Amino acid sequence: MSETEFTTRLESARKDVEACLDRLLGPEPLEGETARPETLMAAIRHGVLNGGKRFRPFLVIETTRLLGGPADAALRVAAALECIHCYSLIHDDLPAMDDDDLRRGRPTVHTAFDEAAAILAGDSLLTLAFDIIADDATGLDPVARLALVSALSRAAGIGGMAGGQALDLAAEKTPPDEAGIVTLQAMKTGALIRFGAEAGAIIAGAGADARARLARFGAVIGLAFQLADDLLDLRADAETMGKATGKDAGRGKGTLVSLHGPAWAERRLTELVAEAEALLSPFGARAATLIAAARFVASREN
Template sequence: MYDFSADIADCAQAVEAALDAYLVPDRLSGPGPAAIRIIDAMRHGSLKGGKRLRPLLVRQAAAVFGVAPGQALTAGLAVEAIHCYSLIHDDLPAMDDDDLRRGRPTVHKAFDEATAILAGDALLTHAFALLADPACHPDPSVRIGLVTELALGSGVGGMVGGQMRDIEGEAGGFSGNDIAIMQAMKTGALIRASVRMGALLGKADPEALAALTLYAEAAGRAFQLADDILDVVATPEAMGKATGKDAAMGKQTRVSQLGLDGARAELDATIAEAIAALTPFGPPAEALRATARFFATRQS
């Protein structure tokens, strides 16, 4: 029987160990010696925290096609490096201006703003080195597909573009479907990329990839809905970061649009949509179903 708690714990442990081994001078140097202060900042922003949900989705999607967890780890590390870089930059004074992340000082507080910017830049850069390494997958065409997928999910049409839309919306307000588009890019695009990268590792056919994409897009919406709800109901201690910031800043979210009960109802419907998309895969997709359900029930 599938055990989600054991799966997420095992994935988090594997990612932590692999990041710890990768973020060292010997691995990151070349052509010149790595700057130790930047590596220290990268480690501060990457280690000892986080559920590692995006690497989990990579390996769960890959497992649908018989790919072992260890074979999906390097691609998962690349996604996590992108995610950690985005958190370091999001916390900067020019962005969300947060002092706390995962219960610890943010990187710009523990070091300084310039070091935080460079640490994020370095994590972003090395993510693609991980995907280009033959250790990620022996087939070069698969590795190229993974690079393209992660670039699209994290670039101007994905996470970075979503952040820009969020900044524009804070300044000028959102109208119509703007919030949904922004959230699908800022949060959902990297979740979508994670699932699709797992499918690419398994050499999924176009029909299977399309079904998993529908799952991933719904799961991304659910994750952001849950995050918006938690910003209202969770404590800073549970979240490991400041809460209530959206309301304090007058920021529009689905919770502010629908109310708490309406947002929870939409979350339930979105989880059901994600699970329905997995129907063609049967039992091999049970892990992905469990992760979607976790998005709806998580407390941090």
């Protein structure tokens, strides 16, 4: 698959996911909700409808398609996953955490609104993600919906993304060794990307083997994503990224790139792409989009 074809697919998924998020974040309260406070909704929408690439949702959509699962269910689960990702960005940007004023060139939620609004917007999005998956509108059978709730909560919580952010903040004080960096990154970035790929297998009702294979594919993509990110951090300047860079290094956080150098990182990225391709080889030509996604992640420039 050419890079142009891949970019078209990614863009198409992005539009679908944003339209879905726009609907889910409408002003009307759902059954069981009392009201949707206007300012809170504005803060939430600011933090969600913000020009993201929607890569994690794309993984849900494409892994579901690969396995012949229902596209409408995939779209909703994709939107739920993006709610979790956006909540984590909103909270991570807070002054007490990474203290960023800008994200993708726009004011972060606590800058555009205030810290309380950012905390509550994140809390609301995290809560909403589980509502979206559990809802009958997802159209999946109850066992599949529960499996998604379980897998997403473990990917996002103590032993996944939130725990990874805690380790990341601790790393500023005590630099971790290589094993520590690997654990931190697997939790902070890897767990949610892994879930994105595994979710397709759950949505499609695939067997344990296919689910494990997709999860492994997601984990490999996650490693490549983080490595490419660390390379970018090393190289990019603040203008091209639209956010402060060099910060991770400046704060004394170790990354695998700072430990082994950019040449090692480039070699490792090539290996990871090969591993991702090997994992999807049983699916033949149908896996072309996901293989292109692995290449895209490894070679991205922003």
